[in-house]
Amino acid sequence: MLRFTFLRLALLGLLVAPAAVLRAASAEVPYFSDNGYGNPVSSLQHPAGEHHAGVTYVAYQGPHEDAYVAAYVHATASWIGPVLAGVSPMGKSPDQIDPAELDNHGKPALIVDRQGYIHVVFGAHGGDPRYGPNPLGEFFMGTKGKMTHVVSERPRDISRWRVLDNLPPFGTYSQWVKLSNGDLYLFYRHGGHRSDWVYQKSVDDGRTFSAPVSVLRHKPSSADPLVHDAWYAWFERGQGDTITASYVYHPCAHPRHSSHRQNAYHMRFDAVAGRWTNVQGKPLTLPVTKELADAHALIEATGSLSSSHGTCRVDALGHPHVVFPVAREVRYYRWDGHQWLPPVAVGAGAGRVNDGDFIIETPEKVRMLLQVTTEAGTELGWWNTSDGGRTWARGTPLLVSTERTFRLSALLANAHPDALLLASSRSATDAHLYRRMHLLGESGPLARPAAEAGHLGDRLEQVKLLPPPKLEKAEAKRKKKAGLLDEEP
Ligand code: ZN
Numbered sequence: 001m002l003r004f005t006f007l008r009l010a011l012l013g014l015l016v017a018p019a020a021v022l023r024a025a026s027a028e029v030p031y032f033s034d035n036g037y038g039n040p041v042s043s044l045q046h047p048a049g050e051h052h053a054g055v056t057y058v059a060y061q062g063p064h065e066d067a068y069v070a071a072y073v074h075a076t077a078s079w080i081g082p083v084l085a086g087v088s089p090m091g092k093s094p095d096q097i098d099p100a101e102l103d104n105h106g107k108p109a110l111i112v113d114r115q116g117y118i119h120v121v122f123g124a125h126g127g128d129p130r131y132g133p134n135p136l137g138e139f140f141m142g143t144k145g146k147m148t149h150v151v152s153e154r155p156r157d158i159s160r161w162r163v164l165d166n167l168p169p170f171g172t173y174s175q176w177v178k179l180s181n182g183d184l185y186l187f188y189r190h191g192g193h194r195s196d197w198v199y200q201k202s203v204d205d206g207r208t209f210s211a212p213v214s215v216l217r218h219k220p221s222s223a224d225p226l227v228h229d230a231w232y233a234w235f236e237r238g239q240g241d242t243i244t245a246s247y248v249y250h251p252c253a254h255p256r257h258s259s260h261r262q263n264a265y266h267m268r269f270d271a272v273a274g275r276w277t278n279v280q281g282k283p284l285t286l287p288v289t290k291e292l293a294d295a296h297a298l299i300e301a302t303g304s305l306s307s308s309h310g311t312c313r314v315d316a317l318g319h320p321h322v323v324f325p326v327a328r329e330v331r332y333y334r335w336d337g338h339q340w341l342p343p344v345a346v347g348a349g350a351g352r353v354n355d356g357d358f359i360i361e362t363p364e365k366v367r368m369l370l371q372v373t374t375e376a377g378t379e380l381g382w383w384n385t386s387d388g389g390r391t392w393a394r395g396t397p398l399l400v401s402t403e404r405t406f407r408l409s410a411l412l413a414n415a416h417p418d419a420l421l422l423a424s425s426r427s428a429t430d431a432h433l434y435r436r437m438h439l440l441g442e443s444g445p446l447a448r449p450a451a452e453a454g455h456l457g458d459r460l461e462q463v464k465l466l467p468p469p470k471l472e473k474a475e476a477k478r479k480k481k482a483g484l485l486d487e488e489p
Helices: 001-015 018-026 290-297 457-464 471-480
Strands: 033-035 049-052 053-059 069-075 076-084 110-111 120-123 143-153 155-163 172-178 184-189 197-204 213-215 227-237 241-253 263-268 275-277 298-300 309-313 320-326 329-334 351-355 356-359 367-375 377-385 394-403 404-408 421-427 433-441
Touching: 033 053, 033 069, 033 076, 053 110, 053 120, 053 421, 053 433, 069 120, 069 155, 069 290, 076 120, 076 155, 076 394, 110 172, 120 172, 143 172, 172 227, 184 227, 197 227, 213 227, 213 241, 227 309, 241 290, 241 309, 241 320, 263 290, 263 320, 290 298, 298 309, 298 329, 309 356, 309 404, 320 356, 329 367, 367 404, 377 404, 394 404, 394 421, 394 433, 404 433
Parallel strands: none
Antiparallel strands: 033 433, 049 053, 053 069, 069 076, 110 120, 120 143, 143 155, 172 184, 184 197, 197 213, 227 241, 241 263, 263 275, 263 298, 309 320, 320 329, 351 367, 356 367, 367 377, 377 394, 404 421, 421 433
16 A cells, blocks of 8 residues: 555656656556557546446457456556457457548447446447348438447456347447446437437346437427437436436538537436426426427527537536537536526636536535646646636646647546546557557556556557558548538438
């Protein structure tokens, strides 16, 4: 324990001198693996891990876009893995060095059930027509993959896994919510853009699930015949046995598709009463349509300003606090019991700001993790408010680098203070798509002996044989996404 404490202090000291962090590689490194791949984690597929019985289990996208799992044992400050937990049908072999060749949508979400079995769902971007018709969505915008559910063969043991073939193949953006009695809810989008967001409930530790229940409805827009109502949503356990849903609207156009998303919405589910309501408690009938959401669940209409899914937490009074990235801001919204207080752009003026999952201490006191990038480099650290979100002050940095940038998961389930969330990092000079994986706690990343943190084998040699990235293809993909080119029918 003494060694552990010393190490943590040493790391903390090193973190304000970023060059020194990287020089520490000869002994201890601030990452547990170097085999993250592409975009290994996101706040959308979540939780990326869970703390259970003294161990934090984490999942991320590794080589071949497969699901990898590692474990950190808090009492001994030691690591297990990573191990290959499940194979993604979307991965290409050999591993690619061209980012345009990766799908990146099938990242894993992990939960530990009542008995200690570890479940991971991953591997799809809307499913593939070869699996038959999708009753709750359309094959649109290049859907592929197969939603895959794997479970550890033994409780609390990540060494061996098997596939549980008990979910539809079409899901993407998988999100687990576990309630106090152990009931599991798996939320996901049931196909491509033009699909319902659904949940399936399991009362037997993920061995069987109810049929999908549509929460958000996809349909042709009533306002524009060329547009289809589509959504990006984020689900999380709220106070007690409630589930929050925070979401944004995607006007899915054809032709001239664009990735534009707008507005900010919130509603919640009382799992005991089996009732969905808006923030004022007005009952909502499922599936919620665009019209119903606009009338009863809207926090802010952002119009032409693009919004993106964020995260949502609930305070001790049962009031939601929500973050949505809007345009170039990370906007914080709080319900005070009567109204949504005006949004505040956290970290405004500090640089380019990304992400923003947060911890509520009291309704007035909140700590948010932000990544701020300036010409000087990137800083990942706390921003704090003690006046209910009106003002935010920069707090302790957890990771600082002049050359590396980071991607964050949402907070892990039941997170231990030493292991709050996952981050991946990359250097712009890397001639490959492998990423370092960091497990970050209150004081920064947990360390690992350098000799244990290398998991690439001969992959760096293998990718040297590949042709260079096709820059034109990446540009065409970017333009198509931005709506500058019509897509294929
Ligand atoms: Zn779309």
